[in-house]
Amino acid sequence: MPHQYIKKILASRVYEAAVETPLDEATNLSARLQNRVLLKREDLQPVFSFKIRGAYNKLAQLSDDERARGVICASAGNHAQGLAMAASVMGVKAVIVMPRPTPEIKVNAVKARGGQVVLHGDTFDEALAYALQQVDEKGYVFVHPYDDPYTIAGQGTIGMEILRQESGPIHSIFIPVGGGGLAAGIAVYIKYLYPDVRVIAVESEESACLKAAMDAGERVKLPQVGIFADGIAVAQIGEHTFDLCRKYVDEVITVSTDEICAAIKDVFTDTRSIPEPAGAASIAGMKKYVERENIEGETLIGIVSGANMNFSRLRYVAERTDLGEKTEALLAVKLPERPGSFREFCLTLGKRAVTEFNYRYADSNTAHVFAGISLGKHGEGKEELLQNLREKDFEVVDLSDDEMAKLHIRYMIGGQASGVTNEELFRFEFPEKPGALLRFLNQFGDRFNVSMFHYRNHGAAEARILVGLQIDPEQRDEARKAMDELGYPYWEESDNQAYKLFLR
Template sequence: MPHQYIKKILTSRVYEAAVETPLDEAPNLSGKLKNRVLLKREDLQPVFSFKIRGAYNKLANLTDDERARGVICASAGNHAQGLAMAASLMGVKATIVMPKPTPDIKVNAVKARGGKAVLHGDTFDEALAYALRQVEEKGYVFIHPYDDPYTIAGQGTIGMEILRQESGPINAIFIPVGGGGLAAGIAVYIKYLRPEIRIIAVESEESACLKAAMEAGERVVLPQVGIFADGIAVAQIGEHTFELCRQYVDEFITVSTDEICAAIKDIFDDTRSITEPAGATALAGLKKYVAREGIEGETLIAIDSGANMNFSRLRYVAERTDLGEKSEALLAVKLPERPGSFRQFCMTLGKRNVTEFNYRYADASTAHVFAGISIGKNGQGKDELLRDLQDNGFEVVDLSDDEMAKLHIRYMIGGQAREITNEVLYRFEFPERPGALLRFLNKFGQRYNVSMFHYRNHGAADGRVLVGMQVEPGEREALLKSMDELGYPYWEVTDNLAYKLFLR
């Protein structure tokens, strides 16, 4: 099988649409990590993503009859733009089915590149089902975003370029994984010619479908997929791609949202370009690998796979970067409610920088403070900070890894509602579409008192919502049934420590 793919990669017609992207050294990162770090700049493609390679190669290998029938796909991301451009260059009619909540910037990008954008359904699954119906009814050729040999081969040309651009020793290549087309194509080529190079697949913790498949020994469907790194938010690894990854990928690493945000900043610092979350995922894995292995003086390559970032997400990325770098700690500190206690707290911090301080008087004896404190590189100063605070008589809780505290509580500090009884707390992911909030309120607002509500738009397909409701114990079962009927993903967080300290 590798010979089949090597031939397809070597004969791919990607350069009729794509460009050979540079393999740039990242001097700041290299110095910080004590290794030679190179970035494969697929963010510099005409559609700001590697997807143009596979889409064009697939179209180039269709028959004349298939091209005459027109092509179709379901996508709200980089595949949509890649296919639209590829089809336009070949004079092929392309229909791109996108969910209705797709941001205008992506819809307009498809139209600008010659594709026909059709908005259908509220979710990707509904858009995909519609696209497949059009295949049956109108005879269009469906172009899969990753699970096709010609698409895989098109992405594999990146591996070919890397070996041409860097002839010296390479310790490892880090590749982001969603459906697996990019990793499969690069891995099969690299391992065929340079088997000593480690191929490391990197996934978001929220969508680690390859990790789940490798552990199960077969393809599995994730019950839920996080949407921050939307370019790799895939519930199931591809059939072709899984077989190739299982043979040629040496290991997989998962990274958190905060680690991806930190990697976005790292790339910006070295290139002055802003990559999308999926595009920075490989670098986040590279940094985690270096920290784990303690290696120095090696050449390491990360695939910067794309730069289609929604501008509105930059605020969220900036907020989470210091946590991803582990250079900031979020703490809940109990201060005695007496004159001079805040001064004593600041004196204990010494020269450490306070990045955030939230406080509101609660009672006559104690105050709970939500504080962000700079702690230096890689969290090395956190233990010393906690020890200093405890030695000076402060009760302190580390909230740096508490997702609810980072996403909601830090913006809601304002005192506790002591008159609220029977309050239960849930986190929801709302679809970002008109009427989603009203649908929720129609379901619950007339039956239960909504005692707390927090929502912030992060420029993603789903909104993160924190809801408190007053529910009598005997009504809990009915509440759960109603939430299941609503169909929005949810988690109960009534026992969350940050909530207990600051809001309950």
């Protein structure tokens, strides 16, 4: 089986549209990790991602009749741009079906590369169903984004380039995984020639479909996926890609949103380019691996798979970077409401830099502080700080890993509503499209009062919402049923410590 892929990779025609990207040394990251870190710069492709390779290689294998019929795909991301450009170079009609809420910048990018954009449906699944319907009705050839042998072989040319560009021993190669085409193509080539090189797949914790499949021994479909790293936000690994990954990938590492944000900064520091979250996931996985294995002096390669970043998302990335590096702690502290206690708290912090500070009078006995504190490398000094505060009889809660505190509470510190009764708190993910909020409000009607509502746009397809609802005890089952029928992912946060301290 590997022989057929090696032949396809060697015979690939990707360079009629793609370029051979450099393998750059990341000097700052190398110094920090005490290993030689090389970045495979697929963000420098003409469409700013590796997808042009697989898309073009697939089109190059079509018959004249198939090309005359035209090709189609459903995508709101890098595959859309890759297929549009590949088809343009080859003179083939390309129809790209995109969900209606797709950001205009992505729609315009596909049009600029010669793709015929059709906006259909509110979700990717609706767009995909329409694209497949057009295959049946109009005879288009459907081009899969990852689960096709020729697409996999096109991505595998990256492995071929790596071995040509780096002649010395390689310890590990870190590859971001969504549907698995990139990892499968690189892994099969690398392992065929150098089986001792470790091939490590890296997934977002919010969409770890390969890890789930590896653990189960078969492909599984995740019930839901987070879309921050949208380039690898896939619910199920492909059939062909899973067959290859379970044979040739040594392990799967999952990384958090904060760790990805920190890796984006790492790549920017060394290259002055900004990778998309999926593009930086490999670096986040590499850092995690080095810390776990405590290796030094090795050559490590990370695939920077793309740079199609929404500009509006940069604010969110910057906010989460220090938490991802563990160089910031978010703390909630109760201060006794007496003269000098605030000064004593500040003295206890010492010379540590304060990144954020919110102080709120609670009652005649207590005040609440929500603070961001700078820490040393890898969180050095946090435990000492917590101990010092507790020795001074300050009640302190570490909120550094509390998702609700990071997403919402830090922007809402304004006090508690003492007159609100029977309030319950929920986090929702809404689709970022017109009518989503109205649908939410209509679902609950006049049965439950909205006592709190917080929303921040993160430049993604899903909006993060924090909602307080006044629900009488006898209405709890009715409220849960209404939420389930709504169909939006949600989590109850009524017992969250940050909520109890600052908002309830």
